[in-house]
Structures are given as C-alpha cells and as structure tokens.
Amino acid sequence: MIGLLAHTPDDLAAGNFSHSVSWSAIAPALILMLGGILLLVIVSVFRGKLSSGFFTAWTVIVAGGAIAAAIPLWHDVQEDGARSEMAGSVGLDGFSLFVTGVICISVIFAALFLDGYLRREKLEGPEWYVLLLLSAAGGVTMASANDLLVLFVGLEILSIAVYILAAMHSRRVTSQEAGLKYFVLGAFSSAFLLYGIAFVYGGTGTTNLVSINIFLADNVITQNGLLLAGLALLLVGFGFKIAAVPFHLWTPDVYQGAPTPVVTYMAGGVKVAAFAGMIRVFVVTFGPTYVNEWRPMVYALAVLSLVVGALMAIVQTNVKRMLAFSSISHAGFILLGVLASSDQGTAAALFYLLVYTFMVAGSFGVATLIGRTGDGRQNLGDYRGLGRSRPGLALTFTVFLLAQAGVPLTGGFMAKLYVIGAIVESGMTVLALIAMLSAVISAFLYLRIVVSMYFEASTDSADSEEPAELSGPPVRIPKLAGLALGLALVAVLALGIVPGPATRVAGDATAELVPEVEVPQ
C-alpha cells in the first residue's frame, strides 16, 4: 500500500486487490451522514407539514445514535485491540471513538440552542440541522482517519459546512461577513494543509499514516528537507483550525458575527475534531521519530496562544469576542497536552477537550439568550444587571466562567491540572509556569464579566444608588435551551467533583496505528 500506483499489473490481472468493507467500523460516521441526508429527504417529502421541533428531535436522536453505535465498538476495541478498516484508511481505536462521542455531544448542544434561536430570529430551515449533522460526520471521519487523504476530505466536510452555517443568518449582514471571512481564510489554510500532505507524500512515498509510521521507523531519511517542510505546512493548516496564535486572526471576527448557537459547535466540535487530527498526525504518526523536529514549532504556538489569548481578551468589550480570545487561550492549554507527546499527554488533552466542550457550549449558550432578537446585544454593558433580573441564568453563567478560569471543584480545574501535569512530566517546567501565569491573567477577564452581571451599578450617575437593571427587552429562556444549560452545568460540576470515571475513559482512549489485517480471499 505504498504509493499511488502500488498495484502491479499482476495484482490487477489476478483480481487480487479487494479489501473487505467493514460497515460497523464506520457506523458512527455513517449514522451522522445518513441522518443528515435522510432529514433533507423527509423535509422535501413532507414540505411545510413538519414543526421545527421535529428537526431538533431528529438531530438529537441521530447524534445520540452515533454515540450509541460507538459504545459497542469501544468495548470491542478495549477487548480485542485497535484495528484498521476500509483498506487501512480508517483507524478504529479508543481515541477516535472518544472524540466521536465528544463531537456528538457538541452537536446535541448546538441543536438544543438552535431550536429556540431559529424561532426567535424568525428563520426557517431544517438546513441548519442537516449541515450540523454532515459537518459532524466530517469531524468523526477526520478523528478516525488513518490516511492523510481521508483526513483532508473529512476536514473539508467539517469546515465547508461550518462556513455555510456561519453565514446562514440571512437577516444579519455581520453573519454573512463572518461567513465570507471564515471561508476565504479557511480555504487558504486548507491549501497549506494540502501542500503539506503533498510534501509528506513526496518525503515518505505514502499518504497512509500506518505506512508512514512504519516507513520512518525502518528508514532514516538522510535528507529530510521535504518531510520537514511538509510538517511545517501541516502545522499551519491545523493551527488555523484550532485557532492557535499566529493563525487566530479570524477567530474573534467570526465568533462575533456568526449565529451564536453555531459558535457553540464551531468552538466545540470543530476544534475537537481539528485537535484529534493534529494528535493523530503529529503525536501518533510523527511522534516516535520526529518529535524533536516538530516540538519547537508547537512550543512556540502554545506559548503565543496562551499569552496573546489571555492578554487580548482583557481589552475586549464585546463578550463574544472575549470568549473567542479565551477559546484561543484554551487552545494553548490543549496544545500542552499535544506537546507532551505521550499517552499521558493525549489523555490529558482528551479530558480537556471533553470539559471544554461543555464549558464552551454553556458559555455561548448563555450568550445566545442574552443576545436577544438580532443576536447583537453582546457588549459587556448588556450583561449589566443580569444578576438581578435573571439570577438563575447569571449564576449558571458564573459557574461556566469560573470553570473556564480553572477554579477548583469545576471540570476546568481538573482539565488544566492534567495538562500541566503531563507537560511537567515531559520536563517542560518553564512552559507549565507560563501556562499558570496565563490562567491567572484570564481569570481577570472572567471575573470582569461576573462583576458586570452582579455588582456594576447603572451608568447614569443619578441612579447609581439604584440596583442595576437589565436594559432592552426581557431575556427569555426557551425550554430546550434551559435543558441544555442545565445539562452543561451538571457536566461541568460533575467532571470537577468526580473526575475519576471520565479520566479513566480518556486514559483508555489511546490512539494506535495498526496495519490492516489482510483477509484471505
């Protein structure tokens, strides 16, 4: 399976090139794809007869089904070990199944927030849910890719659907602007990734990650310029998707302009899938042989993301932009787990991604509700007085913000603890100090929002004695959005108080590259 023209004419003549297709191995991705396309078909058959609640229910059930399909596979993998399927291009291991679960969780949250959002904004459309499901299918494909080509196609499925989702609020110019910006820059970064894949293919003679791993273990390349250039370009492509500094410039603008429920998925599921692809390529494939070459580059990305993300977040006045910069600083933390390039580091990164998905879904979920019709009330001033008019919502948001800051008894604390532990274990103590410093700086930002919700008086000096009141129309909490917020809240707290089970699962979710077992004909 080395090279594009690996089959000799003899092979072709003998018909000796068939691989078995294992449907069960790709079941989670298949369920998401079929769920999306079936929804499209159902909608065109029963035009106008379906309520919008049906779309939400369908999406939640399909994403839940994908998780359910992943569970038996997980037990399989834990008992019989990882395997490669579909001509060695799909890697079925604990890692890919764990990431599948996290992406589906992110889809469920986005669907629950979308339900009330679409009604409030008077937007039509099952297409939001279709694109969400298909995008998740791309993310799952990417997380389980054992071939750079499959990884690239998965990445494109994931991203193009999200570019469209970012621009789908047809009544807001800023949404369309965000979509265009995201698309142009994203297409640019995809080109870098593709260029990197071409270079790696040139350097190793294959796009299959298993074959690359074996090739590099067996051979020492004396002149490896091509491979190094390929690694650098791959890093640019992944750096854009995970929004690491200096490839982060799109993030605040796109997060601010895109519809807020979509941002919960963009900051959650998309980033999880991109990190999964990055860990698969850098840690698992190139980790054993080329770690000393890529580590300095990723080190620089991590330091820059931690510092710039925390510092830039402080000077923002728009809450969505603040959360965007804080997600950049989170990317820096997750990069620490990647940098460790060990099983412990990968497990820490996975646990962080799980907690991060809940935190980010909750935070942007609250921002969805506060934005009110038009999705535009996102300035710090718009949150003033929330503690009085909606105490429950304010308390929930406070918990999410404190979790992001890494306060003990929340999942955010454990997540930060594990990645820093992994990085110290790998001997990078300086980086651990930088990370802790950055956590302190970003704590200021989260507290600033909390202070604005609870303590800040009204701006008019005459009324400064009066309790601050929320300006604008009242904040309504749709049932499903409330349910989603409750679920995220419970998850964030549970992961902080009883992290044991989740860390055990993350620890079992090891990524392995196993050659495909040829089935005798």
Place this chain on the structure above:
Amino acid sequence: MRVEMFVFVVSGAICVAGALGVVLFRNPVHNALSLVATLFGVAVLFVAQGAYFLAAIQVIVYAGAIVVLFLFVIMLLGVDQDDDVRFEPIPGIRIAAVIVGISLLGMSLIALLSSPDVVTGAPSALAPLDPATPDVNRIGAALFTDYIYAFEITAVLLTIAVVGAVMLSRQSPEVPLDTEEFPDGTMASELAIRREETSVADSVDTDGPEPADAEIAADAAGSE
C-alpha cells in the same frame, strides 16, 4: 540535454508565466486566461510522466469547465477593472506579502534541493509502467481499493456544497436586523429604512459612469 528535461523546463516555464499573469494582470478576464496557460502547462507535465488520463482530465475539467465558470462569474457580476488593487487596508501589507511569498519559495526550493533526487524530468513511478495496463485502469483500481473511503465520502462534500449554495442564494423575506454601520442590531426597523437609502447612494458612488447609473445619480442629486 535530454528531451524529458527540455519538455519539463518549457512546460514549467509556461506554468510559472501563467501563474504570474494571474497575479499581475489588471483585467480579470486576462487573469482567468492566464490560469488556462498554467493548467495547460501542468497537463503537458502529466503527459511527460505518462499519465495521459490525468492530462486529459486536467484540460477538460480545469481548463475547460472551471475556468469557463470563472469567466461566467466575472462577466455576469461585472468585476471592476482595478477594484481592490489600490486599497491597502494595512500599510505595508504588500511588502510583507512579497517577503512571505519569497521566503515560502525559498523554503520550497531548499526542501526540493535537499531531497536526494535532483529534478530531471524523467518519469517517476513506483510500479513498472506496463503498456498492457492503461493508466485509467490503474487509477480506477487505486480509487476503488486503497482510496475507496476517501472517494466515497467526497459525496458528502458535494451534498454540503449543493445545500449551501441553495441556502446562501435565498433571500430572507424578513426585515434585516442590522447594517454594516450598526452591527449590534439596535433600532432594526429604523435602520432598515436608512439602509435602503444608503444602498442607492452606494450604487451611485461605486459604479462607473455608465449611462443608466448616471441617470440615477442625476435623479438622486435632483431629489436632495
């Protein structure tokens, strides 16, 4: 000099010249036509490597269909001759772009020159090229065995593209909630009226002195 090297140098030069034309010409139609030159150069390179099927696909799909689509878009939307070229959002960004471009080229050259094989233009293949098996068969076999999964999931990509194109071209019947000047969506209904006014003014400002627009401009001037 061997024939292969000669073919490589000539078609490589055509590719580079076409690529420069895409960037440097002022007229968008010339840009699109320069792209055809690049794509033809690549097609010749494919022929030199014995990949006749890929060469044909390169000409039919890229030079034929895609560039024609570009030209359709350019002609239907009427891109202005030097629309965005003079505008420099960040001072010195063009110099920075040149530096980054040159360093990228330098990196690629170093990567190429440091690899063991020097460019010769000679055909490169890992399997012996057997004239008995046409390359269409080889590509088909590779596509439907080793790369079957990547091939099949491309269908999802195409579905997304269709859904997206339909969604984004649809206009919302509802009132817009914000404008570019007031992105926070305040005073939506009031701004909607103002937005219509500014859109008329914009069309007068940006478009060239064509007769139809000149009339609107005169009307607008008269009404104020």
